[in-house]
Amino acid sequence: MTLFTERAAQALNDGHLQVALNRATTQLKSRRTEALSSLEDVEQIRDLARNTKLNILSNLGDNLLKFEERLKENGVHVHWAAKSEDANAKVVEIAKQHHVKKIVKSKSMVTEEIRLNASVLRAGFDIVETDLGEYIVQLAEDHPSHIIVPIIHKTREDVGRVMQERLGVPFSDDPEELAWTARRKLRREFLNADMGITGANFGVVETGTICLVTNEGNGRMVTSLPKVHIVLMGIEKLLPTLADLDLFLKLLARSATGQKLTVYTTLIHGPRREGEDGPQEVHVILLDNGRSRLLAGELAESLACIRCGACLNVCPIYKNIGGHAYGDTYAGPIGSVITPGLRGLTDWSELPAASTLCGACREVCPLRIDIPRMLLALRQKAMEELRQPAGLTLGMKAFSAIAALPRLYRLVAAMGRWLLRRLGKNGWVSSSFLPIRNWTKVRDLKTPAKTTFQQLWQARGRNDGG
Amino acid sequence: MSEKPEKVQFFHTCLINEFYPGVGMSVVNILERLGITVEVPPDQTCCGQPAFNSGFSKEAREVALKTLDILLETEGPIIVPSGSCGDMIIHQYPQLFYDDSKSLAKVNAVTERCYEFTQFLVDVLDITDLRVRLNARAAYHPSCHLLRGLKVENQPKVLLENVTGLDVVEFQDQEECCGFGGMFSVKNPEISGSMMNNKIAHLEAVGADMVISCDMGCLMHLEGGLHRRGSRIQVRHVAQILEEGLAS
Missing domain, CATH: 3.40.50.1860 (Rossmann fold)
Known part of the structure; x- marks a missing residue:
């Protein structure tokens, strides 16, 4: 795979992407601010939600078993998947049992995480995304680049071209017409599908309820038309009671899209009963895939994430490079914690390093997840466990050793000042001299002062003393 | 703080010392104009943030301990002309020494005296x-x-x-x-x-x-x-x- 820095550089040079990102994040940001201001006691609600989530995570094992019990009482089949492969194999197995031909899906990040579509296609089943954004991602053979807005990197003109090429319809960039095209195509897919797959926004332990929020109504079609419904959910998605759901729904919609409530909030309690519509069978696959390891360490707090995407919209890094540069399912600040957390730090240590620790993410997170703290923890882990560039390690060790010895520090600093002043011209260094090459790549370096503050101060003291 | 402090310590930060000494002099001149005696601990170097933010905690701890020891020998509010260095001392030092109660006692003694420059003017001096x-x-x-x-x-x-x-x-x-x-x-x-x-x-x-x-x-x-x-x-x-x- 390419390096993060290469992907980021590519994104920075993509003017089209820059326009799309800037437009979308600005709009999402202001919508969120406005929506949250309509909520009374918003700070208390955030505190309460945070405590509720951290509390259930601290006793996740027992709660999962309770949840499983309730699900079974509701007539739901429950499966446990330790890894991606286990979850994918289980889906394929259920599809085979039911002689499924076509699967319809509503938007789900966890299925992206385990690369479900590829593995289901390999097994010979047809699978169709039905969320409009995800449908376009699938048509374009692309990947989502935002938790909530999968095609944030595409303009409506891009979408028009994808539909023209892949669906053979005349080009249009009129959003309404594009939506109608998708609607006509998808309606047929829903009616022909014999299995539906969704994620879950929340799982309520008290009642064994799966809660799903959507805006396009596709979620309802996926969970009610096909004869089998599979829910894929991470084990961290639990909430204690239905009453708690109220808190989280208030925060999720507002933080994600700036809505007071999403258009559809679906609560699923199991397969259809006598005289009702709905699937004959409901399966829930509970996925670990590295989560229990996170739960045991410094990154446990990241499991409180409700995937609202607010941290992406305010992140100046995300805003500049977009989601694809992060290289995996979860982009933005929370992605820089979760990706190394779930996939291991070895291949992903560039992500936690790529942050100014500005704290904008922590400020907007509805659950106040301390992302900067976890980025620092990951940086520390990377230093302890991974091979680092020799120059950096040597430089940091030398800097720290010297900074703890004031006299040596003053001497080395004086040498550094002298050197930079020699390299400088009219008070500025612009050259690409090795140690400062990465600084002068994008900006000039002011030459250090001839006289330090300490020297000025001491000289003044002598003068005052007369 | 109800009474106006007579004396403060100035933690000038490495960047101001080496690159922007004039900024340091501005801080000092303002404080003195307000009738406050300014002292500058001569052996101060850096708060250790570059090492800490790069993941070098052990190294950051060495620098931080030195800074703590130097500041502990002094008296009065400590003025930091930087939000970043101020945050390092006030919020990150406690993280850095979370498992070292002896150093944590030093951290607490120092952080309660620390103020960013404008914070000191407005919140302390009113x-x-x-x-x-x-x-x-x-x-x-x-x-x-x-x-x-x-x-x-x-x-x-x-x-x-x-x-x-x-x-x-x-x-x-x-x-x-x-x-x-x-x-x-x-x-x-x-x-x-x-x-x-x-x-x-x-x-x-x-x-x-x-x-x-x-x-x-x-x-x-x-x-x-x-x-x-x-x-x-x-x-x-x-x-x-x-x-x-x-x-x-």
């Missing part, structure tokens, strides 16, 4: 108007660690608003990071540069003569970018503005 005058169109950049770390939001603003003749203008994405981020600026220069150029474009759009902040790290980075672009926008630490005004 000064919001230094009766200064300066004719300029200025934009204030709230640095991230000052704003979201130390939660110092209104102190610098009110000090600047009370400068007669200073037109403080707002600009787009004002509270967004400038892209400095310490080591980030050299580890990810392209992203850092892009963030910097966004910030500069927003400053240019409102026709600011100068950008004012409480952190020389951000300003050194922005100044380098402004110089590269040949921009006429100047950078100033809040203390320079307040002192320039005092002098005139």
Whole structure:
């Protein structure tokens, strides 16, 4: 795979992407601010939600078993998947049992995480995304680049071209017409599908309820038309009671899209009963895939994430490079914690390093997840466990050793000042001299002062003393 | 604090010592003008943030301990002319020594004496108007660690608003990071540069003569970018503005 820095550089040079990102994040940001201001006691609600989530995570094992019990009482089949492969194999197995031909899906990040579509296609089943954004991602053979807005990197003109090429319809960039095209195509897919797959926004332990929020109504079609419904959910998605759901729904919609409530909030309690519509069978696959390891360490707090995407919209890094540069399912600040957390730090240590620790993410997170703290923890882990560039390690060790010895520090600093002043011209260094090459790549370096503050101060003291 | 302290310690930060000594002198001059005796611990070096933010905790601890020992030998409030270094000492030192109760006691003794410069003026000395005058169109950049770390939001603003003749203008994405981020600026220069150029474009759009902040790290980075672009926008630490005004 390419390096993060290469992907980021590519994104920075993509003017089209820059326009799309800037437009979308600005709009999402202001919508969120406005929506949250309509909520009374918003700070208390955030505190309460945070405590509720951290509390259930601290006793996740027992709660999962309770949840499983309730699900079974509701007539739901429950499966446990330790890894991606286990979850994918289980889906394929259920599809085979039911002689499924076509699967319809509503938007789900966890299925992206385990690369479900590829593995289901390999097994010979047809699978169709039905969320409009995800449908376009699938048509374009692309990947989502935002938790909530999968095609944030595409303009409506891009979408028009994808539909023209892949669906053979005349080009249009009129959003309404594009939506109608998708609607006509998808309606047929829903009616022909014999299995539906969704994620879950929340799982309520008290009642064994799966809660799903959507805006396009596709979620309802996926969970009610096909004869089998599979829910894929991470084990961290639990909430204690239905009453708690109220808190989280208030925060999720507002933080994600700036809505007071999403258009559809679906609560699923199991397969259809006598005289009702709905699937004959409901399966829930509970996925670990590295989560229990996170739960045991410094990154446990990241499991409180409700995937609202607010941290992406305010992140100046995300805003500049977009989601694809992060290289995996979860982009933005929370992605820089979760990706190394779930996939291991070895291949992903560039992500936690790529942050100014500005704290904008922590400020907007509805659950106040301390992302900067976890980025620092990951940086520390990377230093302890991974091979680092020799120059950096040597430089940091030398800097720290010297900074703890004031006299040596003053001497080395004086040498550094002298050197930079020699390299400088009219008070500025612009050259690409090795140690400062990465600084002068994008900006000039002011030459250090001839006289330090300490020297000025001491000289003044002598003068005052007369 | 009910009584006005007579004496303070000035933790000038490494950046001001080596690159911007004039900013340090501005801080000192203002404090002295207010009748406060300023002491400067001579052996101070750096707070250790570069090592800490790069993941070198052991090394950061060495530097932090040295800084703590030097500051512990002194008395009175400690004035830090940087939101970032202030946040490092006040919020990150406790993290750094979370498992070392002996050092943690030192941390607590020092952090309760620490104030960022504008925080000290407004919250401790209760000064919001230094009766200064300066004719300029200025934009204030709230640095991230000052704003979201130390939660110092209104102190610098009110000090600047009370400068007669200073037109403080707002600009787009004002509270967004400038892209400095310490080591980030050299580890990810392209992203850092892009963030910097966004910030500069927003400053240019409102026709600011100068950008004012409480952190020389951000300003050194922005100044380098402004110089590269040949921009006429100047950078100033809040203390320079307040002192320039005092002098005139």
